[in-house]
Amino acid sequence: MNDSQTDHALALDFGGTNLAAAIVRLADGELIAYRKTATPAAAGAEASLQRMVKIAEESLRESMLPMARLRGAGISFGGMVAPDGSRVVRSMHVKGWEDMPLPQRISDHFHLPAAMGNDGNVAALGEWRYGSGGQPDPFIYIQISTGIGGGVILNRKIFCGQGMGAEIGHLKVQFDPEHSESSEPCACGSRGCIEAVAAGWALEREAKKLAAQADEGTLFQRVMRETNECSAKTLVQAVQLGDTGAKAVLDHAFTSFALTLSDLMVLLDPQEIVLGGSVAVNAWDLLEPILTEKLPGFLPANWGQRTAIRSSRLKGTETLLGAAQLVA
Ligand SMILES: [Zn+2]
The missing domain is CATH 3.30.420.40 (ATPase, nucleotide binding domain)
Structure with a gap:
């Protein structure tokens, strides 16, 4: 073979x-x-x-x-x-x-000969093999784009339990979502998932709320007019220019995401976590400082810097590269 x-x-x-x-x-x-x-x-x-x-x-x-x-x-x-x-x-x-x-x-x-895997798992395999040289173990890849997906590499193999495991986007970050601002159901049918708070579609929902509230003349309104768009990307651009309303939305989403990362770190003690997808890559300059600030408070005391966290190096090609690895 x-x-x-x-x-x-x-x-x-x-x-x-x-x-x-x-x-x-x-x-x-x-x-x-x-x-x-x-x-x-x-x-x-x-x-x-x-x-x-x-x-x-x-x-x-x-x-x-x-x-x-x-x-x-x-x-x-x-x-x-x-x-x-x-x-x-x-x-x-x-x-x-x-x-x-x-x-x-x-x-x-x-x-x-042909082999198949779920896209989140396959992307994790591609990022592990070609972005990290096939070394870190355990290894976690999380993609924040329209949805939140990802995969876990454990003992040099994709780990998915009985088949449904590592659905990272559907880890819960809200115990009582009925009483929070993110009470909209998740794509999976449940509520309170990290995907419903920090994925591209959830950020777009929050951007539209902000557009309905924001006073004329805010940086967010200006970006929206100039790009003719109201999406996760609009929020990121507005924060990068200094808009405080958009910053509050992203701070909440990325702080929630830090909570998800801390759960994964406590569960698996990974050697490396890689974050990809358009939201993570385009907003890395906003996401990284929030993770650095929040993670120590979410992790057990004296947990230390046990896990390297970086953004994807593969520019969206990790899924195809992982697919190739299925038959390597
Ligand atoms: Zn969900």
Whole structure:
């Protein structure tokens, strides 16, 4: 299987918003012939699969690699995956994926061995192997983008319990959310999850509240007018200019996120935690100081600096790189 001739992998990323494909050189994570396209979500699973096959074929042609150089096809799926990786359970965004034996379909089409994992777990594997050299253990990767996802690497492998574990976005930060400002339900159907407080969609909700309240002439209003946007990004830009209302929103979200990190640190004593996704990367200059300030108070006394915390180095490619690692 680890024949040195087969030194590349076909990597496929089935997201709710985008589909991406590339050839990955396994030794160093070089991405070759990268392709990305919108997921035809409304058209369902079969249409998404056909569009993915099309961009993957384009990638293979552009790379000009003989098929004999490919070790396999690694698949990241944005949704629930059976614990053995053989089937999709379901997607929250696209209908028709229920119980689909996706690795078998890809394997039959490309005549390659195929393996699949959930996107958060796969991204953790990619960041661990290519961002951190495959060394830190335990290792945690958390992505703060539209939602909050992530994964845990334990004993050099993806750890997900019986299959549902490491759903980091749904750790609770509010005991009594009915009486707080974040009483809106989470995407998972529960309440009080960190995702419902600090994910891109939750920050957008708070930005819209701020837009409804903010006095004309605030920096937040100015950014909103100039960018014609009211989102997590608007909040971050307004804070970077000095807006105090937007700062209070982000301080609360990132302090809550520090609480989640402290829970994970106490549970797993990780050697390294990496934070990725558009919110964490774009707001790193705001997030990092809050973590540095708040974590010591949330952790047991004398816990010390046991865990390195950094932002992702892989610029959004961690999911495809992790998919390739599934067949490495
Ligand atoms: Zn949740």
